[in-house]
Amino acid sequence: MIMHNPPNPTAAGASQTDKKHVLVILDEYASSFCHYVNPKGGSGQSQLISHSTLKKVIEFLKFKYYTPQFLFGNACLPDSYELELSQIEHVRIVPVSHPKAYPNSIIVINPDEYRVPGVLGNISAEVLILRILKQDVARLAEIVTPILDKCKRLNISLVEIEDYNDEDIRQYRKQLDLISKSLANCYKEKQAVEVNCLTDRLMLRQMNNCNAGITHFAIAPDGRFYTCPAFYYCGDSSIGDIEGEDNFPNSHLLDIKYSPICSVCDAFHCKRCVFLNKKLTLEVNTPSWQQCKIAHAERDSSRFLLSMIDWPIPEITYDDPFILVKEKDKSKG
Amino acid sequence: MHKEHKNSVEAVNKVVGTVTPEERDEIMRLYERKNSLKELFSSLMCMPREEVEGNFLYEKLVNDITKTTSEFTAWWDNKSVKYKWKNMHGHSWQIDFKTCEIFLKTNTHNCQPMREMPPPK
Amino acid sequence: MATDCKQLNPPVPWGEGKTKTITFVVTQDCQLRCKYCYVVGKNDTCSMDFQIAKKTIDYLLEHRELLDNESVVLEFIGGEPLLEIDLVDKICDYFKFVSFKLDHPWFGNYRFSLTTNGILYDNKKVQQFIRKNKAHISIGITIDGTKKKHDMQRVYPDGRGSYDDVVRNIPLWQKQFPDAGTKVTISREDIPYIKESVLHLWGLGIKEVNANVVFEDVWQKGDDALFEGQLKQLADYMLENKLYNNHFCSFFSELVGKPLDPIQDNQNWCGAGKMLAIDYAGTFYPCLRFTPSCLRRKKAIVLGNCHEGINVNKLRPFLALNRTVQSPEKCLKCEVAGGCAWCQGENYDAADSDTIYQRSTSICLMHKARVRANNYFWPRFHSQIDNK
Numbered sequence: 130m131i132m133h134n135p136p137n138p139t140a141a142g143a144s145q146t147d148k149k150h151v152l153v154i155l156d157e158y159a160s161s162f163c164h165y166v167n168p169k170g171g172s173g174q175s176q177l178i179s180h181s182t183l184k185k186v187i188e189f190l191k192f193k194y195y196t197p198q199f200l201f202g203n204a205c206l207p208d209s210y211e212l213e214l215s216q217i218e219h220v221r222i223v224p225v226s227h228p229k230a231y232p233n234s235i236i237v238i239n240p241d242e243y244r245v246p247g248v249l250g251n252i253s254a255e256v257l258i259l260r261i262l263k264q265d266v267a268r269l270a271e272i273v274t275p276i277l278d279k280c281k282r283l284n285i286s287l288v289e290i291e292d293y294n295d296e297d298i299r300q301y302r303k304q305l306d307l308i309s310k311s312l313a314n315c316y317k318e319k320q321a322v323e324v325n326c327l328t329d330r331l332m333l334r335q336m337n338n339c340n341a342g343i344t345h346f347a348i349a350p351d352g353r354f355y356t357c358p359a360f361y362y363c364g365d366s367s368i369g370d371i372e373g374e375d376n377f378p379n380s381h382l383l384d385i386k387y388s389p390i391c392s393v394c395d396a397f398h399c400k401r402c403v404f405l406n407k408k409l410t411l412e413v414n415t416p417s418w419q420q421c422k423i424a425h426a427e428r429d430s431s432r433f434l435l436s437m438i439d440w441p442i443p444e445i446t447y448d449d450p451f452i453l454v455k456e457k458d459k460s461k462g
Numbered sequence: 463m464h465k466e467h468k469n470s471v472e473a474v475n476k477v478v479g480t481v482t483p484e485e486r487d488e489i490m491r492l493y494e495r496k497n498s499l500k501e502l503f504s505s506l507m508c509m510p511r512e513e514v515e516g517n518f519l520y521e522k523l524v525n526d527i528t529k530t531t532s533e534f535t536a537w538w539d540n541k542s543v544k545y546k547w548k549n550m551h552g553h554s555w556q557i558d559f560k561t562c563e564i565f566l567k568t569n570t571h572n573c574q575p576m577r578e579m580p581p582p583k
Numbered sequence: 584m585a586t587d588c589k590q591l592n593p594p595v596p597w598g599e600g601k602t603k604t605i606t607f608v609v610t611q612d613c614q615l616r617c618k619y620c621y622v623v624g625k626n627d628t629c630s631m632d633f634q635i636a637k638k639t640i641d642y643l644l645e646h647r648e649l650l651d652n653e654s655v656v657l658e659f660i661g662g663e664p665l666l667e668i669d670l671v672d673k674i675c676d677y678f679k680f681v682s683f684k685l686d687h688p689w690f691g692n693y694r695f696s697l698t699t700n701g702i703l704y705d706n707k708k709v710q711q712f713i714r715k716n717k718a719h720i721s722i723g724i725t726i727d728g729t730k731k732k733h734d735m736q737r738v739y740p741d742g743r744g745s746y747d748d749v750v751r752n753i754p755l756w757q758k759q760f761p762d763a764g765t766k767v768t769i770s771r772e773d774i775p776y777i778k779e780s781v782l783h784l785w786g787l788g789i790k791e792v793n794a795n796v797v798f799e800d801v802w803q804k805g806d807d808a809l810f811e812g813q814l815k816q817l818a819d820y821m822l823e824n825k826l827y828n829n830h831f832c833s834f835f836s837e838l839v840g841k842p843l844d845p846i847q848d849n850q851n852w853c854g855a856g857k858m859l860a861i862d863y864a865g866t867f868y869p870c871l872r873f874t875p876s877c878l879r880r881k882k883a884i885v886l887g888n889c890h891e892g893i894n895v896n897k898l899r900p901f902l903a904l905n906r907t908v909q910s911p912e913k914c915l916k917c918e919v920a921g922g923c924a925w926c927q928g929e930n931y932d933a934a935d936s937d938t939i940y941q942r943s944t945s946i947c948l949m950h951k952a953r954v955r956a957n958n959y960f961w962p963r964f965h966s967q968i969d970n971k
Contacts, residue, residue, distance in 0.1 A: 378935035387940065389903040411884065412900040412938060414908075419896075495691035497718035502683055504715050505676045519684060526683075 150345040151195045152222075153186055154178070154358055155210075156202025157350050162222050162237045162258050163286055164402050165359030171241055175204035178350040180213070186348055187213050189371045198222055198235075200358065205229050225252065240265065240288065249276050256282045263289040267300050270307035273324075277315055282323040291409050293419045298426055305430035313437040329398035330431040336391070338401035342368070342383045356383075359404035388414040390421070398431070399424035478555070479545045479564045485537075486562045492534045499527045590827035590835060590964075594764065594791055597694055597721070603652035604858035605643060606660055606871055607636060609670055611863070613663040615700055615745055618736045619770045619797055621877045621928075622662060630667060635865040636674045638889040643859075644687050649893060654692035660871060665703040671695075672712045698723045698766070700737065702745065704752035713759060724749065724756050726765050726789070728780020732773055750787070757788050764791025764831070769810075771801055777813040782820065785830050793833045798929040800945040807952035814956030822963050837961060839922030840954035845915065849905045855927035855939075856901020865889035869901050872928020881932050884939075900939060901927070909942045922957075923950040 155178050160170035178186075190197050198220045205228055206214070221234035225242050236254040240262040243249055249272070257280040261269060266287070276283065287293075287301075305327060315322055323329070329337065341347075341357035346368065349355055353367035361367075368377040383403055385391050391401055391414070401416065409417035447453070481489075503523060538555065541547075547555060547564055556565045596602075612627040613620075643650055657678060659671045675695050682690035695716055701724035703709055713720060726749050727733040734744020756763065765784060769777060777794075784792050796802075796810070814834055821827050821835075855870035867886040868874050875883045887893040907915060909930070914920060925942050934941035 379938055379941055382938060382940055387908050389905055389908055390899070409896045410899050411897060412940065414940060415900040415903055417896040418899070491691070494718075498679070498683075498691045498693070501716055501719060502679045505679055508676075508715075519680065523683065 149193070149195050150198060151190060152198045152200055152345065152347045152358060153183075153190075154200045154347060154349050154361065155183070155206070156200070156204060159200045159202040159358075160224050160237065160239050161260065161288075161358070162200065162235075163260075163357075163359065164288060164290060164405055165357075165362060166288060167358070167362050169362075171239065173203060175202050176350070177202075177204065177206070177210070178352075180207075180209055182350070182352040183210060183213050185371055186352060187217055191217055196220075201227060203227055222258075243272055249279075252276060252279045254280050256280060256284070258284045258286060260286045260288050263287075263292055263297060266297060266304060269301070269304035270311070273308050274311045277311060277322050277324075278320060280322065282325070284325040287423065290405060290419050290423065291417070293423065295422070298419070298422050301423065302426040302430060305427060306433050309430055309434035309437060312434060316438060316440075326398065326427040327431055327434050330396070330428055331435060333397035336385055336394075336397050336399075336401070338385065338391075338399065339403070340383075340401075341403055342377075342380060357404060360407075363404075363408070382412075382414045388416075390416060394421075394424075396421075396424035396428040398427065475565060475567060477563045478547045478566045480562050481541060481545070481557070481564065483562060485541060486557065486559060489534070489537050489541075489557060490559055492530060492537060495530050496527075496534055499523060499530060503527065588828050588968075589790065589831045590821070591837070593831065593833070593836065594762075598654040598656070598692075601653040602656050603650055603654075604656045604658055604854065605639075606658040606858060606860040607631065607639075607671075607674065608661065608860060608862045608871060608874065609636075609659055609664050609667040609674075610662040611876060612666050613661055613700070614666070614702055614739065615663070615737055616740050617700075617738070619768055621872060625662060625876075629863045631670060631861075631863040631865075633670060633673050633677075635861075635863070635889055636670070637677055639861050639865060640674070640678050640681060642889055642892055644681055644685055644689070646892065647687075649895070653688065654694075655689045656694045656696050658696045658698075660698060663700055663703070664697050665699050665706065665709055668703070668706065668708045668712055671697070672708070672715075675712075675716060694719050694721055696721045696723075698725060700725055700745065701749035701752050701756070705755055717759075721763070722756065722760060723763060724753065724765060725767075726750065726753065726784065726787075727767055727773070728776055729783045732776035732780045735772055735776075736768075736770065753787055753789070762791070763789070764793055765789050767792055767794040769794060769796045771803070771806060774806060774809045774813060777810070778817040778820065781817055781832050781834075785826065790829060791831045795833070795924065796946055796949045798924075798926040798943065798946055800933060800943070802945060802949055807948040810949055811952035811956050814953065815959050818956060818960035818963070822960070822967060825967075827964060834953060835957055835960050836922055837957075839957045840919040841921035842918050843906070843920040845907050848921075849907055851904045851906060851909075851927075852924055853927040856898055856904070859886070859893075861889065867893060869898070870928055872926060873931065877928065878932050881934075881937060884931070904939060909940045911942065911944065913947075914942065914944065919951060919954045922953070923947075 157176040157178075158169045158172060158174045159167065161167050187197075189195075196219065197217060199214060199222065201221060201223045203224060203226060221231050223231055223234045223236060225236050225238045225248060233255065235256045235258060236252065237258045237260065238248070238252070239260050243259065243265075257276065259273065259276070261272070265272065269285075273283065273285065293301075308324065309327055312322070312324060312327060339357075345357075347355045347358045347361060348371075349358070349361040349367075351367075352371060354369040355361040355365065355367055366376065368380070369375045381387060385401065388401075391399075399416075399420070402420065403413040405420055406416050407413045409419070506517075506520060506523065541564075542549070542555065545564075548566060549555070550566065552569050553566050554569055556567050557563070558565065609631045610627075611622060611625055611629040613622070613625055616625065643655075657675065659667075659674075661667070664671060678693070679690070681687075682693070697720075699722060704722075704724060713722070725737070726746070727737055730744065730746040730750075733746040733749070737745050737749075739745060767780065767784070773780075781792050781794070817832070818835070821830070821832075853870075855872070858870055860868040860871045860874065862868065862874055866874075866888045869884060869886055871877060873884045884897065886897045904927075914923070917923070923946070925946075927939055929945075930941060930943045931937075931939045933943045933945070
């Protein structure tokens with residue numbers, strides 16, 4: 130499943146029985162919600178998918194029993210579009226600056242948005258995605274801590290990973306440890322909040338990756354399929370379309386068992402972003418050293434978080450609390 | 463055949479001893495370094511004289527050649543005493559780097575005493 | 584004794600497993616236009632400038648953390664490397680000076696290697712270079728077998744064969760490098776001449792013949808049977824004349840045709856990525872076969888350059904690559920997989936997508952033919968040795 134959902138510790142990675150999800154890009158100028166950057170995003174412009182294409186896409190999704198996630202730009206949808214969307218159960222991924230508040234949607238906070246005063250203070254959503262620039266990593270804890278009580282799940286997504294050096298990663302680790310301390314306090318206050326890069330690993334016993342191209346794919350405004358939006362925006366060829374065209378040679382290389390590095394790794398929470406793999410190493414099955422070291426900084430910070438969660442369950446000598454009631458009565462006499 | 467002559471014929475081109483792999487590695491390292499220094503010296507001598515004189519590399523090289531040659535000779539001296547290898551006038555020891563065996567070989571007019579076999583290809 | 588037998592003891596490359604090979608593609612020029620050559624764009628303009636080589640050497644010696652091998656082989660290829668002997672000589676001298684100056688572990692632990700068409704071997708400057716670096720040099724001359732076979736493929740631009748110009752230098756080469764071997768490449772047209780070519784080379788005194796079929800998708804039905812026939816004839820001759828004692832041909836190996844364990848025998852056959860190739864412009868590649876002039880369909884894979892260094896992320900896929908992850912099911916299940924080789928560059932060029940993780944199986948039938956020939960040779964060999 131796409132990263133905004135909490136991990137399923139019992140899931141056996143990606144399998145044929147996993148229900149397929151599809152991410153539909155509604156707007157050519159939709160900002161990213163993940164590691165990639167849409168070169169057109171953040172410009173304020175809008176170019177919606179054509180209504181006829183949207184209609185065909187939704188028919189296709191219904192026919193295949195796929196669950197869509199619609200990626201919004203900044204523009205509101207015309208009523209005709211809303212009518213199409215209403216025909217299928219879906220999730221909306223919406224930028225925080227969107228003029229309309231959609232209930233139960235996933236809110237994306239982009240780098241140009243979290244700097245705007247008041248934006249973070251007014252947020253409230255079940256799931257938040259926070260995209261962080263490299264230059265802001267050194268104050269990540271300062272940005273994140275105030276929003277921990279504004280959502281049930283926070284996904285931190287680093288941008289510009291290819292530019293990270295060892296010192297940046299050390300800084301990132303430091304910030305994660307600070308966030309871990311805040312999280313531990315939240316739990317003490319009985320506030321359950323998830324942070325993808327810290328809490329996911331606590332629950333996982335095997336890989337829980339993005340699996341783009343395996344359990345989900347993207348449909349772009351051109352109506353064609355792509356492994357994920359990142360591949361569309363970087364000009365890659367499509368992997369198929371609604372009419373049934375299939376053009377995905379060596380798609381098996383997306384599977385973790387064809388990744389010599391990932392198949393021996395235990396940073397189970399890592400998303401194994403195949404777009405970053407392809408961009409930085411030229412192979413979809415090989416992560417860059419930056420991705421690996423970042424995932425391991427997160428893994429180690431998860432261990433640190435674990436060490437701080439100390440809620441002992443006291444030992445007792447009874448197995449039926451009725452005994453307590455009896456003893457209370459006895460003492461009353 | 464006179465016994466001594468017969469013995470001398472029998473002794474030539476035969477294994478007179480072996481060394482340990484570690485000892486072999488030691489002489490191989492010295493052998494390689496000696497050759498490298500010799501060839502670097504040849505290259506340096508091909509340079510214009512004014513570039514060579516006063517070139518600190520030249521002095522460093524000369525010192526290294528002296529040191530390495532001395533260590534090289536010392537290795538043969540020490541091991542021959544340690545293992546008591548047979549020797550004969552007009553012959554020299556050679557080592558087979560592959561097998562660690564020491565051979566007693568007849569010197570040719572091109573040969574130097576205590577020469578060694580060429581390294582594995 | 585059988586254990587001394589040359590065919591049973593294949594030659595071990597110097598520093599095997601501990602050496603970094605750095606390949607300088609000093610020129611794309613060559614006197615010949617060999618028909619099977621993977622350098623498809625020969626020209627006399629793309630020759631390396633010494634400053635590029637100098638910058639490369641400086642980078643390699645200064646980045647021990649990236650290049651921590653015990654020893655190094657500086658390899659010079661082309662085109663024809665002896666066309667740039669002055670440059671090669673200068674590069675070797677520079678390497679010696681700088682590695683000595685830096686007290687680098689590679690000083691004293693290096694080799695210079697060249698593979699040449701042999702035409703310029705007796706040139707005065709070439710001989711001077713050999714004398715200057717005698718203890719550290721390895722030169723291979725490519726001679727493809729009989730005159731007929733050699734001249735079929737290794738031709739001048741006007742179509743003339745080059746055999747006579749090469750073979751006249753063989754005695755000098757053998758005198759200077761008595762244990763040197765040669766590489767023989769077999770394409771479709773060469774199959775009928777395999778036996779006589781190997782015997783011819785042995786007859787010339789070249790006792791080590793390293794031969795392989797081309798990896799490209801050129802093989803057609805019937806080629807494997809012809810190939811097998813030639814190898815069996817060669818086997819018969821070797822056995823009759825006991826040539827296996829002092830001669831070696833890489834077509835025959837006891838490891839060929841053995842099943843491979845998915846865990847124990849999982850290492851990548853090809854050295855692409857573990858070596859480094861540098862072209863005339865100072866661009867780094869995982870191997871010569873990934874340079875633009877050697878690729879038919881795909882874009883070159885660039886690892887970096889002498890100005891900015893190696894991009895280690897581009898290197899990771901090569902270093903992580905193993906046998907099973909790139910092989911199709913039929914290779915993983917193959918009962919005679921041992922000895923079946925591949926070329927990572929050809930794999931990449933032939934793959935359905937831009938990946939090095941798809942193994943080409945163009946030589947499958949040829950490998951199986953080789954297996955049958957080995958299964959013919961080795962029992963007879965052992966029987967002969969045992970009866971002795």
